[in-house]
Every structure is written in structure tokens, then in C-alpha cells.
Amino acid sequence: xxxxxxxxxxxxxxxxxxxxxxxxxxxxxxxxxxxxxxxxxxxxxxxxxxxxxxxxxxxxxxxxxxxxxxxxxxxxxxxxxxxxxxxxxxxxxxxxxxxxxxxxxxxxxxxxxxxxxxxxxxxxxxxxxxxxxxxxxxxxxxxxxxxxxxxxxx
Numbered sequence: 132x133x134x135x136x137x138x139x140x141x142x143x144x145x146x147x148x149x150x151x152x153x154x155x156x157x158x159x160x161x162x163x164x165x166x167x168x169x170x171x172x173x174x175x176x177x178x179x180x181x182x183x184x185x186x187x188x189x190x191x192x193x194x195x196x197x198x199x200x201x202x203x204x205x206x207x208x209x210x211x212x213x214x215x216x217x218x219x220x221x222x223x224x225x226x227x228x229x230x231x232x233x234x235x236x237x238x239x240x241x242x243x244x245x246x247x248x249x250x251x252x253x254x255x256x257x258x259x260x261x262x263x264x265x266x267x268x269x270x271x272x273x274x275x276x277x278x279x280x281x282x283x284x285x
Contacts (some may be wrong), residue, residue, distance in 0.1 A: 144179065146226075147172040147196075148240065148248075149274035150263050170261040171195040171250075173228040173238055183222045185230070187213025188227040193228045193237050195262050203237065212256045215230045226282045229254035238262060244272050 241247025
């Protein structure tokens with residue numbers, strides 16, 4: 132994972148991922164399997180720091196855009212593990228939103244994107260709820276975008 136492309140940017144960023152979920156078909160009803168795409172992600176106003184600790188602020192959120200919009204804000208009584216980035220091999224490599232001391236991120240993009248990326252409904256930082264289908268934890272990531280946001284107020 133190469134963090135230098137956005138770690139040096141000191142403005143807000145938007146992370147978007149596309150996850151696909153396959154719903155099994157029903158042979159007796161002649162229904163074919165269906166693929167549903169989810170676009171979810173996170174927003175942080177604070178710069179990403181390649182450290183082995185959480186950063187971020189109360190303005191950090193995670194969300195699902197499609198197929199149904201959902202927004203998860205930090206819980207007032209939750210921990211303050213808003214965002215995390217690490218590229219150093221002596222700790223878990225990846226980036227995430229939420230979580231606790233054991234990991235358990237609301238949204239985790241692992242160094243091994245296909246095998247290690249996941250989501251959880253209850254992470255200790257953000258309001259409880261599913262970014263994708265309830266009870267789905269493993270993410271089938273087919274797209275990742277990290278978008279630097281620049282605001283010009285005139």
C-alpha cells in the first residue's frame with residue numbers, strides 16, 4: 132500500500148469503495164443469482180497520518196451511497212478511533228474507519244484487499260448499523276477511490 136500519494140495532502144478526503152454482493156438464485160422459482168453493488172466509504176476532515184494510532188475528528192463519518200443511503204456518525208459515548216492508516220510492517224497494514232484496540236473497524240481496507248478487507252456493524256466508534264448487507268463482513272472490493280477535497284470560499 133502506497134500512502135505517500137495522499138498522506139502529504141493536508142485537507143479533507145473522501146474514500147469510496149465499491150463492494151459487490153451476490154444473492155443466490157432460486158431454481159424452483161427460475162430466478163437467477165443477482166449481483167448488487169454497494170458504494171460506501173468514509174470522510175475525514177483531518178489529514179491522514181501514517182502512524183500506528185488512530186487520528187481523525189468528530190467530523191469523520193462513514194456512509195453507504197447506494198443502493199440505499201445511510202450515514203453513520205461518531206457515537207457520543209463511543210471511543211475516538213475515527214481513522215487509521217499504517218504502512219509499516221510491524222503492525223496491521225491498511226486503512227480504516229472506527230474500531231477499537233482489537234481492530235474491529237467499521238470499514239477496513241487491508242493490504243491484501245481481496246482477502247482482508249471487511250466491515251462490521253458495531254465497532255465502538257460509529258453508530259451501529261450495516262454499511263452493506265446485514266451479517267456480511269468480508270468485502271468484495273472492485274474499486275477504491277481516495278478523493279482529496281478542496282474548498283474555495285469566496
